[in-house]
Amino acid sequence: MKGTLMAAWMNSAKKLYGSEIVEKNMKQANWDKDHIIKPTEDIQEDIPKKIMAGIAKDVGIPVSEVWQAIGKENIYSFFKLYPSYFKQQNLFSFLSSMDDIHTIITNKMPGATPPRLIMEVISNTEAKITYISKREMYDYLYGLMLGAAEFFNEKLEITPLAKGPGTATFKLKFEKPIISRKTYLLNKFLSFGFIKSVELKSAILTTVTTLGLLLIISPIIPENFNTLVLAPLLLLTSFISSKMMNKPLKNIIDTIENIKSRKFFLTTEITTNDQYEKLNSSLNEYKKSITNDLIAFKGITDEMDSFGETFTRISSEMNQTSSEISQVVEQVAAGVMNQAEETESSVFILNQNIDSLKEIVDKENQSKDLLENVVKEINEGYNAVKETTENLQSIISQFSTLKDNADKLELKTKDINEVVETVTSIAEQTNLLALNASIEAARAGEHGRGFSVVAEEIRKLAEESKKAASSISEDLQSFTISINNIVKDIENQFVILRDESTKLDKVAQSNYQSTLSIRSVTDSIIGMINQLTTETESIAQIYNKIESLAAIAEENSASAQEVSANVSQYTSKIKDMSQNIIEFKKLTEQFKEDLDKYQI
Template structure:
């Protein structure tokens, strides 16, 4: 649906009235709501602080002996909530305005209702709101941490189904250990903001009514002359320049528009007359220009084709030279890399020669040490064999001592028998015989111990001899391995010397190759430069020819286009009606 200018003006003015009012009203509502929320929180916090101060002053009276603790606590409860009724409930009559449904409650640290309008004396530690939050535990926790706000969802006192957001400020009293909580519904904070919102809605409604009438009046006054100009412009658009536009005495923009449109129609009528006279002479000139442009285009195309072939050859030559130069650079890079690696190989081979020489020296030393080890092992084996013989000799001596001990023991026994026969005269001899027998027994025991010790030495000596045999065998095998290693190192030394000689020859050849590649690179670079210059010159000539050809084509096209435009212009001019 196409809207007229009057309707657009009315709509625009109504939008200008409505949108700012809505924005201002919304901002004002949220600002006032925020301020009311802050004021409500401040009221709750001040109420709790006032209650704590009241407890402090009342507790001083208890300390001075003016009141008992029970009387003092009851006085505080009456002040914060109200007096206790016969039914065990308290009528809310606190001096602090906490809203329509706001009131104080007091808990102990275990969740017992110390003071409450209706459930005083009940433990509410496990109480939850409609969202499942343990609100009493949360309030006590916040109070122990220095005080703070707790928000939760709770039903209204007069409607269990109506759930509203509720807020409380909680803080612990240092004197009696009470948790003081002041709570109210957040909707009580926003009553002032709702009144502001209602006033803004009424203001917006009145503004729309009054603005609508004013918009209609001014829109009609402005749209009438514009509608007339629109109708005249439609006539002119259809080619009728014979319309007569009356001027006006209005001094605003609409008056200027009407007068300017009238002057435009007069000037346009004069311009069309002049153009109609010039069209005929331009037509013949454009036809001659088209003929000349066609002849010049044909000649330029032949020249352009010849130079284009030359340009393609030069470009291909420059491209080939450039590819050759790039390949030469790549080859030079690889040659240089090979030269560097050859130098590294030469250094590495020298290092291998030095390491091989050091290895030969170490093998020679190891060979000498292996011979020394074998000699030492042989000498140790001889010593162990000698020790074995000596032990055997000691064992023979011990056998002799043991035999003497047995004979001595037998002689002592015979002496004891003879002393017994001698009677009183043989007692002294019997004592001597007894001592000799003891000495013989001790000697026998000692020889047994020595025999056992020698047996252990013999066993260890046998084990040592066996190990010496193994060590001697290992020393011989080690010496054989050292000899083989020495032969391998000698072979490696010969191979490395040959490799080093070959690497030196290769390095000399690569150095010659590096010198040659530098000369080739310079030559290819020179060829590439010349080819590029030739290609650039050819391309420049080709570009000039193409530009000339394009210019001729443009002239030809322009002449043809001019001829077409003149014909179209003649058709369009004939549409205008200059005389009535």
């Protein structure tokens, strides 16, 4: 089964029973409701049957009624697709052509196996149609025939005659006569079962009639008048015989006139058992052949008309698109020309910038050398400061030693002062003892005089010792004060020197960090200068490429102008094609009108 029929069935089912029920049963039959059915797609036979069975169950009617309703609705679906097939004079003509219509449509679908619908006339208003198909879609066919009767607004009685595997036969009784049948008994009688020649039949009839008349009139006519009577009698009997034998010719002439009038739906069958019957059969076969061709032509015209409408729409869209493309191409051409000019201007400006950049790079390289020298001098200054700091630390260490020695000297001075104080105390005591000795010597008189002299000398010595000790004490005090002042100065200078050393060390460390930062910045600057040099060289290479791009832009500009001209020509051709398509559609419509003159 091909996709065209499946799509028609699903569309009809949705119209009859709603999309929700149909899509539900499509899902239950493992069929994707969003699947796009292609006309030539092969569909499994059981899928539509499962869907229709599910629909019948949901709506509560026999599945046979569902198929009949689908068949009836499909008539109108097919009418929209192939309206020319329905331009027939009556229902019988349409049903008779269904077999040919099936064949014509399915011949365009490789692998399709259409059912056969063989029509056989059994009376003026009755026919027998035989359906042959392995699908056994009897109820669907029944619905199709009911739908066709409704479409042509005719009454149709359908009586099932027989059903078997893959085949079914129905008797159809039409409201209007479907065929004209005439039997010419004289022609049939004179054939005697084997004579097919009309001339021979006419001769036999003439002979028999003449002999019969002669037998009747010869007794009453004088013998001398026999010859005179025989000639008119032969003429009369020949005329009558010829007239009677050629009566079927009128039906044949009517058939030919119908053919000339393009009325192929009128069929007349005659029975004469001679050439006239054969000639009439040949004419009917010719009419059948022409009818089949007309059916095919009508289908083709429907497709041509549909194709023409589609092509007209596409050509209109192409015309609009080509106009838009033409505008875009013109804009692109203008843009390309502008781009070429801007590229050329950019190349000139870039060339100037590259020259300026080269000068900057040269100056930066000179600055790099100066910067490297400055960094070198800063490093040397840092090393000198570091050395000074180290020397200052040595001096601080020496000052510390000197301070310690001054402190020790101060202590020694204090020790000496204590000794002097002891000496002074001893001198005072000695002086006091000498005074006491003098007093005692005076008391002793003459005996104590020598002792008194000694005591006086001792007193004088004690006085001198006291003075010497006092002088030493004063000198020591002065010396101690000087030493203390020196020690204080040393301490002050030590503190100052230590603070300055600390500051200098901090400055040296800061200078060292600054030197490292300057070195890092210098390295970065040198790297940037080197990178700038490299980028300058790259820009110079880009400049060369841009020069090439400028040349390409000029070529593109010329190409764009050429493309613009070609697109304009293409647009003109599209317009011509659109006009030709309109003319083609007019011819198709004219052809359809001409075909519609043939009444099948």
